[in-house]
Amino acid sequence: MTKVSDVDTASVASTAVPDARTNVVQLVSADISTIAGVSLYGSRAEITRIAKIDLEAGQNRITITGLPSAMLEETLRVEGKGSATIHDVTASRTPAPQTQNQTQTHKSPTSAQLQSLRKERKGTESELYRVSKHLEALERFASTLNAKDNSIDQVSEVMARYEIEAAALHERTYYLEQRLLELDDSVHEEKTRLRAEVVTDTVSSELEKQVTVAIFAPGKGPVELVLVYAVSHASWRATYETRVVTANATRDGGTPVDLTYKALINQSTGEDWTDVPIVLETASPTFGLSIPQLVPHTLSVHRPRSRSRESGRYDYPHRRYARSRSRSRSPRRHHYAVDEERFYDDPPAPQMVAREAVVTSAGNVTASFSIPGRSNVPSDGEDHQVTIAKLKLEARLQWVAVPSMSLQTHLKAYIENTSEYTFLPGKTSVYLDRSFISKSPVPPVSPRESFECSLGVDPSIRITYHPRTKKAAKSGLYTKTQTHSYSQRITVFNTRTQPVENVAVLAQVPVSQDAAITVKVSNPALPPPAPDQNQGGASGSVPGAVRVSGAVSAAWEDSKEGRFKWIAKLAPQEKLMLELEWEVSALATTIIDGL
Structure with a gap:
């Protein structure tokens, strides 16, 4: 079959009026077409739909209805295969059908049920009227009885029958009145239902778009049209599952990490994606962006x-x-x-850029993830989870403690993305030693990039923060200088049966904001750091670090704020004593704030 000439935009207005020789056909999308593929972005989806249509020789005007209301008309593209030529393509809203209730607005909505209820209510009202007249006649008859014309036995017999008849009539009256109330409620409910049906008929549905294609065919026969269009109300976001077993640490300090890369797909386009291949795209579409312009900077x-x-x-x-x-x-x-x-x-930005930041990856790296097999995603607005990949990555663990603020030891992992996948921003469920710990954010990560993942608190590394000691002394013969000496001890205890390779203990000393005040750290003996010094890391080899003992080193983390850290390796059941000593010196007459 030869390829049908295609029109890749729906902005071309159809001005041709079909004459008597034009074959005009209106078809429903769900009946003559199927979804062949879905490319899902962070805030929109691109749908590829294939329709098989029989054409007549000559001019054909095919209207396909039942397309999603979320269709972005400017993205419509129509092409196909067959001996035919596409003249133009238009996309528009499907006109609402004129119902009997809409054409005859002066008539109230009705139904057989409503008519039956009204008929029964009218009959009940008539019966209640007759019963009331019967009761009035009985009352008048009872009032005419007198002792002159009737004996006491006759009066007693008449009154007994009166009691029976009156009681029956009163009971019947009560039943009919209650029945009228029930019928009124039923009539009200039926009217409400009918009004709701009329409103439902007039309210726009989720499938109210249509595409009209003008095609010329040299002969009668089938053709295959391919409709490609973008829809809003469809998105996907990344989610992860990270599993770390600390006992699996290797000799070089690395720890294997099992990371499951998943996608949460959500769509409410009006079309159910049934048994379709889905491709997840990480590209970020942008519309209406202009180059920034410099403006004069005047003085x-x-x-x-x-x-x-x-x-x-x-x-x-x-x-x-x-x-x-x-x-x-x-x-x-x-x-x-x-x-x-x-x-x-x-032009106004389409809705597809509303969640643009969700699909932006670091370094402008884009990728396409093809979901294996075929997927079913109904149009219900709920999250549907699919697995992108199960990856085995390498990580370096680091235990971090800030004893002056908290005695808890936090565990974090520096994970390297050694896969070919681009990680999008999301959250990961963290499982440490087969136990759920917490949810941790995942930043955008390109292949060969590393990211930090919090693994919660590790109670097996215990911290003791001993009381601080303080001494004050004065020196100098003529000019007295006062020196305040401080000493702080911190104990780190590894209760594990395995060694811990990378424990960081953070501490802080005061920072002088005045030249008259001098702060000196004597233990550990930290050198003044270089301005471009690389501060910290996950491997434990810190530039500019000084050796404190065999397995302990210290380095500035931010000398301007007085922060530094010890990096230590602890054997199983080992206790480590860390000592911090510093001095604050100033003239004896100087009053120092902050001591």
């Missing part, structure tokens, strides 16, 4: 404001004129003008 001489003696107010005689003349070239105002111009001149 002027500062003129202090003068105060008027008469009014008591400040006047700006020169600056008022300068401000009015340069208002259009003010950088801030000009920046806003650029934004407004771009906002009103460019």
Whole structure:
């Protein structure tokens, strides 16, 4: 079969009016087409739908209804195979059908059930009227009885029958009145249901778009049309599952990590994706972006404001004129003008960019993830989970403690993405030694990049923060200098049966904000760090570190804020004593805030 000439935009207006020789056909999308594939982005989806249609020789005007209302019409593309030529393509909203209730608006909605209820209610009202008349007649008859014309036995017999008849009539009256109330409720419910049906008929559905294709066929026969269009209300986001077993640490300090890469797919387009191949895209579509423009950066001489003696107010005689003349070239105002111009001149951004940040990966790296097999994702607005890949990665564990703030030891992993997959931002469920710990955020990660993952608190590394000791002394013959000496001890205890390779204990010393105050750290003897020194790391080899003991080193983490850390390796059941000593010196007459 030869390829049908295609039209890749729906913006072409169809002006041709079909004549008597044009074959006009209206078809429902679900009846003549199937979804062949879905490319899912972070805030939209691209649908490929294949329709098989029989054409007549000559002009054919095919209208396919039942397409999703979430279709972005400007993205529509139509092509196909067969001996035919596509003249134009239009996408529009399907006209709402005229129902009997809509064409005859003067008539109230009705049904057989409503008519039956009304008939029964009318009969009940008639019976209640007759019963009331019967009861009135009985009352009048009872009032005419007198002792002159009737004996006591006759009166007693008549009154006994009166009691029976009156009781029966009163009971019947009560039943009919209750029945009328029930019928009124039933009539109200049926009217409410009928009004709801009328509203449902008039409310736009989720499948109210249609595509009209004008095709010329040299002869009668079948063709295959391919409709490609984007829809909003469809998205996917990344989620992860990270499993770490600390007992599996290797000799070089690495730890294997099992990471399951998953996707949560959500769509409410009106179309069920049944048995379709799905491709997850990490590309970030952008629309309406313009290149930023530089604005003039002007300088002027500062003129202090003068105060008027008469009014008591400040006047700006020169600056008022300068401000009015340069208002259009003010950088801030000009920046806003650029934004407004771009906002009103460019076409409005489609809905697909509403969640653009979700699919942006670090380094502008994009990838496509093809979900194995075929998937079923109904249009229910719920999250449906699929697995992208199960990966085995390498990580380096680090135990971090800040004893001055908390005695808990936190465990984190530096995981390297050694796979070919791009990780999108999301959350991971962390399982440490087969136990669920917490949820940790995952940043955008490209292949060969590393990221940090929190593994919660490890109670097996115990910290003891001993009381701080303080001494004060004065020195100098003529000029007295006062020195405050501090000492702090920290005990780290590894209760594990395995060694711990990388334990970081963070501490802090005061920082002087005045040249008259001197702070000196004597233990550990930290050298002044270089300005470009690389601070910290996961491997334990810190540039500029000083050796404290055989398996302990220390290094500045941020010398400007007085933060440093010890990096230690602990054997099983080993206790480590860390000592911190520093001095604060100033003239004896100096009052130091913060001690």
